[in-house]
Amino acid sequence: MKSxxxxxGDLKNALIKAGVxxxxxxxxxxxxLRKVALKAGVSHTAPYSHFSDKQSLIAAISTEGFQRLxxxxxxxxxxxxxxxKKQLIEGAQAYVKFALANKDIFKIMFSSAxxxxxxxxxxxxxxxxxxxxxxxxxRTCQEANIIKSGEADVLAVIIWGQVHGIIALAIEGxxxxxxxxxxxxQEIVTQAIEQAIKS
Amino acid sequence: MKSxxxxxGDLKNALIKAGVxxxxxxxxxxxxLRKVALKAGVSHTAPYSHFSDKQSLIAAISTEGFQRLxxxxxxxxxxxxxxxKKQLIEGAQAYVKFALANKDIFKIMFSSAxxxxxxxxxxxxxxxxxxxxxxxxxRTCQEANIIKSGEADVLAVIIWGQVHGIIALAIEGxxxxxxxxxxxxQEIVTQAIEQAIKS
DNA sequence: ACCTGAACACCGTTCAAGT
DNA sequence: ACCTGAACACCGTTCAAGT
Numbered sequence: 001m002k003s004x005x006x007x008x009g010d011l012k013n014a015l016i017k018a019g020v021x022x023x024x025x026x027x028x029x030x031x032x033l034r035k036v037a038l039k040a041g042v043s044h045t046a047p048y049s050h051f052s053d054k055q056s057l058i059a060a061i062s063t064e065g066f067q068r069l070x071x072x073x074x075x076x077x078x079x080x081x082x083x084x085k086k087q088l089i090e091g092a093q094a095y096v097k098f099a100l101a102n103k104d105i106f107k108i109m110f111s112s113a114x115x116x117x118x119x120x121x122x123x124x125x126x127x128x129x130x131x132x133x134x135x136x137x138x139r140t141c142q143e144a145n146i147i148k149s150g151e152a153d154v155l156a157v158i159i160w161g162q163v164h165g166i167i168a169l170a171i172e173g174x175x176x177x178x179x180x181x182x183x184x185x186q187e188i189v190t191q192a193i194e195q196a197i198k199s
Numbered sequence: 200m201k202s203x204x205x206x207x208g209d210l211k212n213a214l215i216k217a218g219v220x221x222x223x224x225x226x227x228x229x230x231x232l233r234k235v236a237l238k239a240g241v242s243h244t245a246p247y248s249h250f251s252d253k254q255s256l257i258a259a260i261s262t263e264g265f266q267r268l269x270x271x272x273x274x275x276x277x278x279x280x281x282x283x284k285k286q287l288i289e290g291a292q293a294y295v296k297f298a299l300a301n302k303d304i305f306k307i308m309f310s311s312a313x314x315x316x317x318x319x320x321x322x323x324x325x326x327x328x329x330x331x332x333x334x335x336x337x338r339t340c341q342e343a344n345i346i347k348s349g350e351a352d353v354l355a356v357i358i359w360g361q362v363h364g365i366i367a368l369a370i371e372g373x374x375x376x377x378x379x380x381x382x383x384x385q386e387i388v389t390q391a392i393e394q395a396i397k398s
Numbered sequence: 399a400c401c402t403g404a405a406c407a408c409c410g411t412t413c414a415a416g417t
Numbered sequence: 418a419c420c421t422g423a424a425c426a427c428c429g430t431t432c433a434a435g436t
Contacts, residue, residue: 011400032428043402045430050400054429110371111310117372131375153378157365158391165364166356172309173316176330179352192357195395210419231409242421244411249419253410 012050014040019061023104031108033057058108059120065105066126069098073133084144085197087137092163092189099167100185106171110164134160146197162192211249213239218260222303230307232256257307258319264304265325268297272332283343284396286336291362291388298366299384305370309363333359345396361391 018039022031033054034044051057072094080086099106118124135156141147147155169175170185183191217238221230232253233243250256271293279285298305317323334355340346346354368374369384382390 033430034428044428045403045432046401048401048430107310110367110373111306115372127373128375131373151381153375154382154387154390157368157374157378157387158361158394161365161368161391162357162361163364164368165362165366166360168309168367169356169360169363173314174309174326174330175356176327176352179356182350183353188353188356191353192360195357232411233409243409244413244422245420247411247420 011040011042011046015047015050015057016060016064019057020064020105023061023108024102028104028107031058055116056120059123061105062109063120063123063126065102065109066123066130068102068105069095069109070126070130070133072098073130077133077137084137084141085146088141088146088159088197089190089193091134091137092193093186095163096167096185096189099171103171106167110168131156131160141197159193159196162196163189166192210239210241210245214246214249214256215259215263218256219263219304222260222307223301227303227306230257254315255319258322260304261308262319262322262325264301264308265322265329267301267304268294268308269325269329269332271297272329276332276336283336283340284345287340287345287358287396288389288392290333290336291392292385294362295366295384295388298370302370305366309367330355330359340396358392358395361395362388365391 015036018036019031022035022039033047033051036057037044037047040046047057051060073091076090076094077087080090135152138147138156138159139152142149142152142155166175166189167185170180179188214235217235218230221234221238232246232250235256236243236246239245246256250259272290275289275293276286279289334351337346337355337358338351341348341351341354365374365388366384369379378387
């Protein structure tokens with residue numbers, strides 16, 4: 001797809017790509033600017049031509065993560081255009097699937113920029129986009145009388161938080177084996193959502 | 200309360216205490232073994248007499264965090280001995296309160312040991328204890344017919360996950376201002392739980 | 399405009415040595 | 418048993434210099 005014209009050329013994206021790979025293969029603790037530079041075949045100070053500091057590279061990687069997540073949500077929404085309930089359940093499944101397939105990206109997405117989040121407009125934009133997608137699903141469900149009426153954004157936070165929390169606990173290994181032997185993460189999340197729908 | 204007999208004596212606890220303070224004052228990014236040692240007034244290699252590596256110190260700090268959280272949950276449970284619904288709601292409030300008052304400890308509790316979690320028995324024990332407290336509240340609510348019957352541990356994961364997720368998103372700054380202007384975190388969490396109770 | 403190399407401060411960890 | 422100091426590898430960041 002992409003022309004490999006870096007070394008000279010598309011270094012910025014090469015660095016992000018290298019970062020994503022290190023995250024996937026070696027985990028969050030091994031991600032360093034120097035290693036990313038090495039992997040891209042440039043000197044260890046070259047990244048500073050494209051990112052002001054390590055935080056800035058992390059912001060770019062997180063942004064990439066949110067883009068993928070947003071795409072997965074979008075695909076779930078479009079695959080079930082006339083079935084709000086299915087949109088909600090499959091959207092949540094897509095969220096679970098993304099998190100489990102990209103554990104370290106998922107972690108960095110929800111644990112880095114923090115206060116300085118606002119310093120990275122691209123990050124803010126795409127993370128808000130994901131949230132809006134969730135709100136839209138909730139709103140559609142409300143219109144279809146599947147979810148009780150009320151402020152959609154507050155309900156969206158509650159539903160999103162529910163899905164997010166179960167996954168976060170699972171990824172950190174906080175959910176006991178005895179529970180996971182009974183039900184898979186996917187099943188637990190689905191059960192949680194069906195409970196939210198019923199009321 | 201504690202006799203200040205470290206320098207020589209209770210260095211292990213002094214290091215944990217120093218770590219907690221750095222976490223509270225300077226945040227997760229500034230926590231280093233060398234700084235902890237400096238703060239405790241010992242050489243930068245002294246910690247290795249008590250902790251095998253940085254992970255091990257972090258495990259001890261996390262354990263301390265879970266002890267505090269567990270204590271807060273216990274207090275909420277005991278304050279409302281004959282009112283299961285109140286136990287559930289106040290337990291969740293205690294969770295929120297703890298997280299907001301100890302943001303960086305909360306973060307480190309849910310983002311460090313990971314795979315190697317099992318290497319730290321004290322950590323495993325106290326984190327499981329907290330989970331059991333949640334299960335017990337759920338079970339009590341079931342007996343009082345406030346929560347639908349079913350496997351208490353699975354339901355506990357769902358409820359715990361819900362509370363945890365909303366807080367985690369909030370701490371990472373992922374919840375938009377427009378939502379937080381309408382409702383406080385405390386209110387959102389309460390609304391979430393009441394929704395779970397109703398069904 | 400983009401990249402390199404030397405330099406500095408800081409970190410985790412090991413090891414031989416001190417008490 | 419507990420602690421120190423020197424040493425090593427690795428890291429983020431700055432800066433003067435090269436193309």
